[in-house]
Amino acid sequence: MRKHLALISLSLLLFACYGCGTESNERTFDTSTLRKASIDEVEQVVEAFIMAEDSSTIEIPSGFYEFNTQLILDSKTAIRIKGAGMDQTVLSFRNLKSGGEGVKIVGNQITIEDLSIEDAPGDGIKAQHTDGITFRRINVTWTNGNKSKNGTYAIYPVQCKNVLIDECIASHSKDAGIYVGQSENIVVKNSLAFGNVAGIEIENSDNAEVFGNTARDNAGGILVFNLPGLPKSDGKGTKIYDNDIIENNHKNFAVPIGEDPNGNTVTMIPPGSGIVLLAAKEVEIYNNRILRNKTYGVAIASYQVTGFPAEAPNWSPYTTDVYVHDNQYERKSFSIPDFTREMGQLVAVHNAHGILKTQDIIYDGIWDKSINEKIESNPMRICIEESGMENLRFTRFYLMDGEENIQSFKDHELFQNCQVNVQTDISGIALLNSSVQK
Amino acid sequence: MKSPSLTLRNILMASLVSISILGACQSEKTEEQTNQSKTGQRALAPEEATGQYPYRRLSTYGFFEGEMAMLTPSEKLIPYQPASSLFTDYALKSRFVMIPDGAKAQLVDNDISLPVGSILVKNFYYPEDFKKPEGKRRVIETRLMIHEEKGWQSYPYIWNEEQTDAVLKIVGGETEVRFIDKNGKDQVINYLVPNKNQCKSCHNKNEVMAPIGIQPKHLNNDLNYNSGKENQLAHWTSLGKLEGFSGKDNHPSVINYEDQTQALDDRAMAYLDINCSHCHRAEGPASTSGLFLTFDQKDPMKLGINKTPVAAGKGSGKFKFDIVPGHGDQSILTYRMNSTEVGVAMPEIGRTTVHTEGVELIKEWINQMK
Numbered sequence: 001m002r003k004h005l006a007l008i009s010l011s012l013l014l015f016a017c018y019g020c021g022t023e024s025n026e027r028t029f030d031t032s033t034l035r036k037a038s039i040d041e042v043e044q045v046v047e048a049f050i051m052a053e054d055s056s057t058i059e060i061p062s063g064f065y066e067f068n069t070q071l072i073l074d075s076k077t078a079i080r081i082k083g084a085g086m087d088q089t090v091l092s093f094r095n096l097k098s099g100g101e102g103v104k105i106v107g108n109q110i111t112i113e114d115l116s117i118e119d120a121p122g123d124g125i126k127a128q129h130t131d132g133i134t135f136r137r138i139n140v141t142w143t144n145g146n147k148s149k150n151g152t153y154a155i156y157p158v159q160c161k162n163v164l165i166d167e168c169i170a171s172h173s174k175d176a177g178i179y180v181g182q183s184e185n186i187v188v189k190n191s192l193a194f195g196n197v198a199g200i201e202i203e204n205s206d207n208a209e210v211f212g213n214t215a216r217d218n219a220g221g222i223l224v225f226n227l228p229g230l231p232k233s234d235g236k237g238t239k240i241y242d243n244d245i246i247e248n249n250h251k252n253f254a255v256p257i258g259e260d261p262n263g264n265t266v267t268m269i270p271p272g273s274g275i276v277l278l279a280a281k282e283v284e285i286y287n288n289r290i291l292r293n294k295t296y297g298v299a300i301a302s303y304q305v306t307g308f309p310a311e312a313p314n315w316s317p318y319t320t321d322v323y324v325h326d327n328q329y330e331r332k333s334f335s336i337p338d339f340t341r342e343m344g345q346l347v348a349v350h351n352a353h354g355i356l357k358t359q360d361i362i363y364d365g366i367w368d369k370s371i372n373e374k375i376e377s378n379p380m381r382i383c384i385e386e387s388g389m390e391n392l393r394f395t396r397f398y399l400m401d402g403e404e405n406i407q408s409f410k411d412h413e414l415f416q417n418c419q420v421n422v423q424t425d426i427s428g429i430a431l432l433n434s435s436v437q438k
Numbered sequence: 439m440k441s442p443s444l445t446l447r448n449i450l451m452a453s454l455v456s457i458s459i460l461g462a463c464q465s466e467k468t469e470e471q472t473n474q475s476k477t478g479q480r481a482l483a484p485e486e487a488t489g490q491y492p493y494r495r496l497s498t499y500g501f502f503e504g505e506m507a508m509l510t511p512s513e514k515l516i517p518y519q520p521a522s523s524l525f526t527d528y529a530l531k532s533r534f535v536m537i538p539d540g541a542k543a544q545l546v547d548n549d550i551s552l553p554v555g556s557i558l559v560k561n562f563y564y565p566e567d568f569k570k571p572e573g574k575r576r577v578i579e580t581r582l583m584i585h586e587e588k589g590w591q592s593y594p595y596i597w598n599e600e601q602t603d604a605v606l607k608i609v610g611g612e613t614e615v616r617f618i619d620k621n622g623k624d625q626v627i628n629y630l631v632p633n634k635n636q637c638k639s640c641h642n643k644n645e646v647m648a649p650i651g652i653q654p655k656h657l658n659n660d661l662n663y664n665s666g667k668e669n670q671l672a673h674w675t676s677l678g679k680l681e682g683f684s685g686k687d688n689h690p691s692v693i694n695y696e697d698q699t700q701a702l703d704d705r706a707m708a709y710l711d712i713n714c715s716h717c718h719r720a721e722g723p724a725s726t727s728g729l730f731l732t733f734d735q736k737d738p739m740k741l742g743i744n745k746t747p748v749a750a751g752k753g754s755g756k757f758k759f760d761i762v763p764g765h766g767d768q769s770i771l772t773y774r775m776n777s778t779e780v781g782v783a784m785p786e787i788g789r790t791t792v793h794t795e796g797v798e799l800i801k802e803w804i805n806q807m808k
Contacts, residue, residue, distance in 0.1 A: 046609040050634050069610050072635035075645060097612070098630050099639070100786040106645055121780035122751070128723060129645050151781055152751025158726050175751050182726060227748055229728040229739050231720065255756070263746040263758035263770065308746050308758070312739065 021251035021271030021338065024195040024217050025147070028139055028169055029087040029116065034064040042067060045091075049073050049081075057081075060115060062088040070099040076107040083115025086139040086169070094119035094143075101126040101156070105133065113137050117154075119144070124154040124173070131161040139169040140177075147172055147195075147253045153179040154196070159232070161185055164429050168192075174254050175266050176201035176223070180208065182232035187429045188213060197254045198223050198266050199245075205235040209426050214244040219252040220273035221245035221293065224280040225265065228303070228312030236281035236321075237424050240288060245274045247292045247332070252341060261341065265306060270295045270344030272337060272358070279303040282321045284422035292332035295344050296359040298324055300382055302366040305343065305399070318368050318380055323420035325385040329360045329392060352395040352408040360392040363415070364399060376414055383418040491584050496595045496604035499582075501534070501559055507577050507601040509561050514539075516679065517663070518670055520656035521694045522712040525793040526562065527627050528619070529578065530571065533651065534559040537679045545671070545682030548654050548690060558583040558649055568620040578613060579631045580604050583641070583649055590647040592637035608634040628790055639787055640716045642723050650716050654683075655733065658691035692733045695799060706803035707733040709796055713785060729760055742771060743807070750774075753782045763808055766801030775800060 037045075042065050048058045049071050055078040062084040071091065073079060083089030093102035102120030105112070105127040113136040117124045124140035127133045140154035154170035157163045158181040168191040170177030177196035180186050186208035192215075193199035199215030201223040202208045215221035222245060224238050251257065254267040261267035269276060272295030277283055279302060290297040303310045303317035310317040336356040338344030351359050363382060365375060372379040375396075386392060389412055396414070398407040487498050496506075503510045511517060515534035523531065537543060541553035563577040580595045595604035596611050610633035619625050632639075641647050651657070657670040671689070674680035683689070693700050695709040710718075711733035717724035718731040727748050730740040739745050742760025747753065747770055755773045762768045774784035776797045783789060 043609045046633060050608055068612065069630075069633045070636055072633070072638075074635045074638055096780060097628065097790065098632075098780060098783075098787045099636065100781075104635075122786070123749075128726070148752075152749060152753075156749075158749070175749070179749075181749065227746070229745055230748060231725050231728060254751075259756060262754040262756055263760075264750060264754050265746070267754075306746075309744055 021219065021340065022217065022247075022249050023147075023251050023253075024172075025145060026171070026195060026217075027143065028141065028171065031064060031087065031090045031116065031118070034062065034088070034090060037063040037065045041065070046071060052076050052079055054078055060084070060089045060091070064090045064092060066092045066095055067102070068095045068097060070096065070104060071102065072104045073110065074104075074106050076110070078109045079107065079111070081110070081112040081115075083113070085114050086116050086137055089115040090118055091115060092118045093121065096121055104128070106130055108132055110134070111136065115139075116141070118142065120151045123152050123156045124170075125156065126153070127157040127160055127163075129159050130157070133157055133160050133162070134164040134166070135168050136164070136166045137168065140171075140173075141169070142172045144172075147174070148256055150174045150253075153177075155179070156181070157186075158182055162428055163187070165189070165191055170199075171195045173197070175264065177218070179203065180205055182230060182235075185426065185428050187211075187426050192216075193218060193221075195250060197250075197252055198269065199248065201225065201266075202238050203227060203235070204230050204232045206237050207424050207426070208238045209424050210238065210240045211242045214246070215248060216244065216246040217250050218248045219250045219254075219271045220266075220269040220276050221248040221290075222274075223266075223269070223276045223278070224283050225276075226279040226281065226303075226315065227265065228279075228310065228315050228317070233312065233314035234279075234281065234316065237422060238280070238283045239422060239424050240275065240283070240285045243288045245288055245290045245293065245297075248273055249292075249294045249332075249335075257340075263308070265308075268306060268341055268343060270338035270341035270347070272296070272335075272344065274298055277301060277319045277322060278306075279315075279317050280319045280322070281316070282420075282422045283319075284323045284325075284420070286324070286326045288327045289330075290327050290360075291330040292335075294332050294335040294358055295337040295347050296362045297327075297329050298361045299343070299364075300324075300362070301343075301364040304366050305364050316368075318366070319382075320380045321420050321422065322381070323383045323385075323422055324361065325383075327386060329386075331358045331360065331393070346397065346406070347395070350395075350397065350406045350408050351393070352410045353393045357393060359395050361386075361394045361412075363394075363396045365396045365409075366399060378414055378418065381418075381420055382415050383420045384412060384415045385417075385419075389416065491586065492582070492591075492593045492606055494606050496580055496582075496597075496606075497602075499557070501536070506603060507575075507597075509563075509577065515559065516674065516677065517661070518651065518657060519661055520651040520712060521659045521692050522656070522696075522708045524650075524712050524788070525796055526788050527615075527629060527791050528568075528617075528625075528793075529562040529564060529629070530575075532561045532563070535652065542678065543652075543674065543680045545654060545680060545689070550652050550654060550657075550680075552585055552649070552652060554585050554587055556585040558652065564615050564617045567618040569618070569622065576615070577601060577604075578615065578629055581637065583637075583647075590641070590649065592634055592641065592647065594631055594634060594637070596631055607631065610634075610636065630787070630790060632787055636787055639723065640785070642716070643721045654689040655692045656712070658686055658689045659694075690734070695796075702799075702803055702806065704733075706800055707735070709799055713796065717785070742769075751781065752779075753784070755782070761804055761807070764805060766804035769804050772797055772801050772804065 057080045101123035103125040109132040111134040116139040142150035154173040160183040163186045165188045172195040176198040177193035178200045181203045184206040190212040194217045199218040203225045274290045274293035274297040337348040394412040536557040538555035565575045597604040611631045671683040695705045710731040714731040
């Protein structure tokens with residue numbers, strides 16, 4: 001695909017600036033006036049994490065804490081880590097000289113709330129192998145003017161069970177602001193993700209609900225991915241509802257501007273992406289406001305579009321069982337799709353509605369022919385029931401005969417008058433929620 | 439009997455009290471005192487060896503005889519050395535194990551379990567001149583792993599400038615180290631002592647603290663003892679400290695990656711095993727990545743061949759795959775080994791300089807892959 005599109009993009013060079021994306025350095029809180037904690041106060045926090053006893057609270061008073069070592073809570077149960085507020089307690093890792101993340105948590109029934117984490121060189125806060133992890137009102141961000149120096153994930157639970165992310169803010173991360181990986185039973189709600197490459201991402205995870213959030217000014221708003229070759233080989237069951245997914249037109253700064261995407265899938269996401277499904281299984285998307293994302297509102301894609309090897313044990317590259325309904329769409333006037341990524345170029349050049357037209361819903365139309373030879377049978381069970389469908393821009397691509405023979409269709413009828421039943425159950429998280437609120 | 443953690447809490451309380459007393463006496467600390475606090479050398483009262491670990495001072499354990507900095511082991515310590523050694527900013531290491539009287543280690547299913555009460559003693563030091571490694575040297579830190587009733591615990595001790603003792607410092611620290619390298623060049627390293635919980639970033643098997651070097655694959659080889667050269671596991675057996683060793687050929691062994699007479703494949707896998715696989719294995723914290731680097735890994739995808747990264751972020755650089763066969767310079771593995779930028783550099787802790795020889799080894803290995 002690359003050569004073909006490169007030629008076209010060259011001929012459209014004039015439009016390149018249009019197609020680049022915006023850039024945000026917005027700060028949520030001004031923490032510059034906070035009192036700076038002394039070396040001993042900082043060491044006391046490190047010690048409190050190391051020595052914490054089960055069923056206790058670690059309170060971190062107001063102040064700006066600069067750490068040169070990681071804050072690690074290891075194998076503890078029923079711990080609450082509490083700051084004096086997102087704008088009052090700031091844990092800064094700008095002086096960290098080693099370690100993959102600023103804060104690391106392993107244990108059971110852990111809550112962290114009311115504080116900010118800034119400038120970790122790797123990930124902001126990571127929780128691993130934790131059953132019952134609540135992030136509430138934490139703000140994780142980077143303050144570098146040059147965003148290429150920012151860390152990977154802001155809020156990063158991985159290999160966890162019963163994850164609650166509530167009223168958090170994640171901004172300016174080089175990958176996903178809120179990233180839940182290889183986990184099960186997940187709620188991400190009432191949170192804000194902005195200025196990241198990806199706002200919220202659910203990856204190789206089961207049983208997730210993402211609702212009441214705002215994902216704005218990212219390159220991509222909300223992503224559901226399954227990547228190959230991981231210990232948790234595939235994931236299924238995600239509901240995305242009642243979210244504001246707005247103007248996710250930020251530059252994709254996961255790699256330096258002008259560089260090609262690397263092996264991180266997120267580097268391929270074109271600015272102007274609302275929701276992206278990649279090798280996703282059983283996803284329901286409804287009641288969202290998907291507004292002014294310049295490339296597309298919703299993309300339904302299989303892993304083959306990445307061009308990477310698409311085989312792994314107990315994993316399928318196809319996106320299957322998707323139900324998109326009752327969302328509100330708005331296309332930004334005077335804007336054109338992204339030109340910095342192949343997927344953006346594909347939309348800009350090959351969509352079924354005319355060159356440079358923003359799309360509301362796209363489907364890569366890559367299907368498993370062993371199920372059925374004909375796409376008309378909707379073999380991947382993709383179901384789209386939007387009101388006023390005839391006024392939306394829908395494109396189904398045909399990419400299975402190589403880049404020289406890309407075709408596109410407006411045939412949304414093939415994917416209508418159907419229903420997919422997506423099951424999630426977050427009652428366990430509701431319990432978690434009430435037990436920690438006391 | 440008090441639990442060890444309670445004891446440690448008392449020590450901490452004591453150290454916090456001493457801080458506040460200091461604060462009360464002087465409104466401002468002198469620069470010297472601030473430096474002391476950085477390296478953890480606070481004035482400490484003498485302490486007795488009560489048997490309740492951890493002690494505040496390393497000397498209280500009585501591990502060493504004569505001048506302490508010479509690290510001459512007492513009789514109760516057995517020296518050991520894994521075939522290949524983890525790279526830690528070119529620091530030299532001396533390692534000892536203390537197994538309590540009357541108790542034995544058990545070798546079962548190619549795993550060694552040490553009895554409760556065992557202590558691993560690992561010293562990190564730099565010669566002033568690497569061309570004369572036996573000459574004047576500076577010991578930086580001693581890490582203890584103590585097998586307590588509730589499992590393994592780790593305790594970092596930082597040595598004082600006088601090189602007379604080391605003091606427990608659970609929050610870790612940093613110190614500048616100067617030496618002349620083996621090519622005669624002056625080197626300066628900002629040496630980082632990990633905090634207590636960072637120890638588990640590596641010493642982690644299914645989230646349980648565990649030794650790394652004490653595995654048959656690392657110790658099933660010869661070591662020079664005062665009594666002569668002997669297989670380490672055979673030596674422990676003859677001392678009456680190990681049960682279950684049934685001869686060198688009946689247990690796995692990893693080679694020394696520095697041994698240039700060995701096959702390149704084996705050297706590379708030995709290097710990856712000791713430097714990466716404590717995290718990058720199914721039981722390790724980096725299992726999230728799907729990249730598994732134990733010496734016996736055969737699955738190309740798990741080894742990283744044409745495997746895309748997962749959560750590597752800027753650690754991927756410009757590259758698509760962990761290993762691109764034939765292209766050591768275009769592989770994420772060598773890119774991360776060759777970086778000192780936090781967030782890019784691998785391993786994540788314990789290294790602030792590039793291990794040039796290690797990078798070359800892995801590049802050469804990838805370059806000859808087809």
